[in-house]
Amino acid sequence: MAAVQETIDQVKAIDVDQYKHGFVTDIESELAPKGLDEDIVAFISAKKEEPEWMLNWRLDAFRRWKTMEEPAWARVDYPKIDFEDLHYYAAPKKREGPRSLDEVDPEILETYKKLGIPLSEQEILAGIAPENRVAVDAIFDSVSVATTFKEELARAGVVFCPISEAIREHPELVQKYLGSVVPVSDNFYATLNTAVFSDGSFVYIPPGVRCPMELSTYFRINEPNTGQFERTLIVADKGSYVSYLEGCTAPQRDENQLHAAVVELVALEDAQIKYSTVQNWYPGDADGKGGIYNFVTKRGDCREKNSKISWTQVETGSAITWKYPSCILRGDNSQGEFYSIAISNGHQQIDSGTKMIHLGRNTASRIISKGISAGVSQNTYRGQVSAHRKASDARNFTQCDSLLIGDKCGAHTVPYIESKNSSAVFEHEATTSRISDDQMFYCQARGLDEEEAVALIVNGFVRDVIQQLPMEFAVEAQKLISISLEGSVG
């Protein structure tokens, strides 16, 4: 037991110092006054120079939101959020929507550099093969500060821009698809997001186009007492393909910060969307003080036949995570996938999983979830698989594995399986295990110290999911896993 005990102690010793992205960027911001009413909603809309239909959509959402209650069914516990004590809009002062990188505040460019996200195309291009390039949309608090490779993408017909810009310049696309996957009154946080979302990314891939590079958005919360409400919409038209990456960090602050995003994906006939997330929001300190509340609604709609949507997530940050990236398998022969690694340590609480809603005929879904709990954290997998009456030959395979480190943490698995069609075949496998003393000893007898042994065993445990990530992200994710658990690296 001694080996495991020391591991527990090490894990316990992890504190704020381990969080590498906790610095604050000193920059003057323009803030909306605290609190939320119709004026604030109108203020945000005006800031974005939005058309009237957009303002009306927001106001409708706001009115509905006021009648809604915060969901309480998740296995997470936190003090009531005072929604009047938040800023709903924060933007770096000076300019909005810079036209080129030269106009971006150097402090912000420096921030992204520190985070390892170069925004200058020259920098990105240095030494990178064309097929490995990544176009980045960087979101700083409430606004997009830079989008790279826009011109080259435009030549392929791909639209990749801040959503505020898409609302102005591609209103027909936005109006057609925004809110079509996550309806206005879907849930408390999604409705709030609809009322106050400030920015996010918009992607449109035209028919038959394979997006020439990975697209990515990098979210950064800087301003204190600020909610970040980004909205992402990705539409893959017939026969197209896109791979999209999302990364997140925030400074260390004593108070909790709210992040309530909505992501909508639409895949038309034969289209494929691959969406990967590495979420590393500030998790709070060793005593559970501070950290991000990550209340996110992500949903993909396989709207037409033979479409495919694949979610891959590595969740290591946030004080509280509440997210269920889901797939609606509407088109015949459509496929949904969910690959997840959720690591909770310290006082973190995670309630995450997916929903696979089988509506069309001959649809298939696959869920691989790996939860790792350490410290005094609670880690819940919550997943729903359902087959509609008409969903003949629906198939699902779910594998849900939990790994416990120490004896103060919890792992929970809550599957909901509903089938209204007798031809559906749903399989669910679940395991819960610990890192055994024998495994630890075996690794140590080969020369690995305790931290190296834990990192190796955990990386083995999550391998099936890591393999789903694009190469650069996989490397980052593996490093992040080591940092989250080792207690000495960084």
Next chain:
Amino acid sequence: MLEIKNLHAEVDGNEILRGIDLTVRPGEVHAIMGPNGSGKSTLSYVLAGKEEYEVTEGSVFYNGVDWAELGAHERAAAGMFLAFQYPIEIPGVATMTFLKTALNAQRKARGEDEISTPDFMKLVREKSRELKVTPDMLKRPLNVGFSGGEKKRAEILQMSLLEPTLCVLDETDSGLDIDALRVVSDGVNQLRSPERSMIVITHYQRLLDHIIPDVVHVLSKGKIVKTGGKELALDLEKNGYADYVDEEAA
């Protein structure tokens, strides 16, 4: 040189080793034989540094270093290698990845640079050919779904790659058919060298037909009750352990 003096050790409050004295010089191969429950595996775990095994009396020094000062991973970096009787499964970790991680961990502990990937690949290919370890096996998660023979070959592959100076082989012959026994023994024999000490723990004499020991010890009830040359193993094969067990009981 390994020097074990009056070694007593217990696990869960039960004394298993009751005063072992043993010296193994570089280049020597010592066989330790004994009936079930005599403490053979306990001795190997105590030497490797398994936590549950507590040394209550006596000492172990290797090359002048007090083994009590070092944890299991430090002993490995100092040249100790235990080939497990029951190698442990590490799911999801490719054998190749495990080998590289172990080798680099030891090099790092000794203040050496990490081995480059091409050099490592070359080294592994070379060593695995000798032990009939296939490239497919190297890709599979370590010991997961391995046959008895594959597990033991993987152990010897690790040993040959890590180049320890003190090798302890715990019942390496268990679960091996005669062909696998030959492959594994050939692998071990290739590692015999004037700088290397080996302790071969076994229940049966047949392994010692392949790995010829310099010295044979009989362990019974936590003590070495008889020491002799390789002919002692043959004697045991003929007459069994009864003589020594009874002698101890008397």
